[in-house]
Amino acid sequence: MKTTRVEVTETFLPRHLSDHDRCDRCGSQAYVQVSLPTGQLLFCAHDYQEFEARLRPIATAVLDERDRLHAISSPGSAYPSTAP
Numbered sequence: 001m002k003t004t005r006v007e008v009t010e011t012f013l014p015r016h017l018s019d020h021d022r023c024d025r026c027g028s029q030a031y032v033q034v035s036l037p038t039g040q041l042l043f044c045a046h047d048y049q050e051f052e053a054r055l056r057p058i059a060t061a062v063l064d065e066r067d068r069l070h071a072i073s074s075p076g077s078a079y080p081s082t083a084p
């Protein structure tokens with residue numbers, strides 16, 4: 001059984017996920033923050049992909065920063081925006 005611990009700061013506005021934000025499931029760097037009526041969950045890209053279909057209908061807000069993955073993983077050759 002999983003306990004969800006939510007740290008409530010004064011006025012928490014979802015803005016930007018940092019390196020310190022970790023996936024609640026596996027501990028990898030989080031790229032998606034899901035706000036639920038019961039609190040917030042952080043997911044890495046992999047785990048969010050797995051749960052997206054179930055979370056979307058109940059989420060009150062989703063902060064999806066998975067596009068940062070492409071920018072980070074390939075700094076020299078950016079994700080191709082134009083097909084060759």
Ligand SMILES: [Zn+2]
Pocket residue numbers: 023024025026027028043044045046047048
């Ligand atoms: Zn994960």
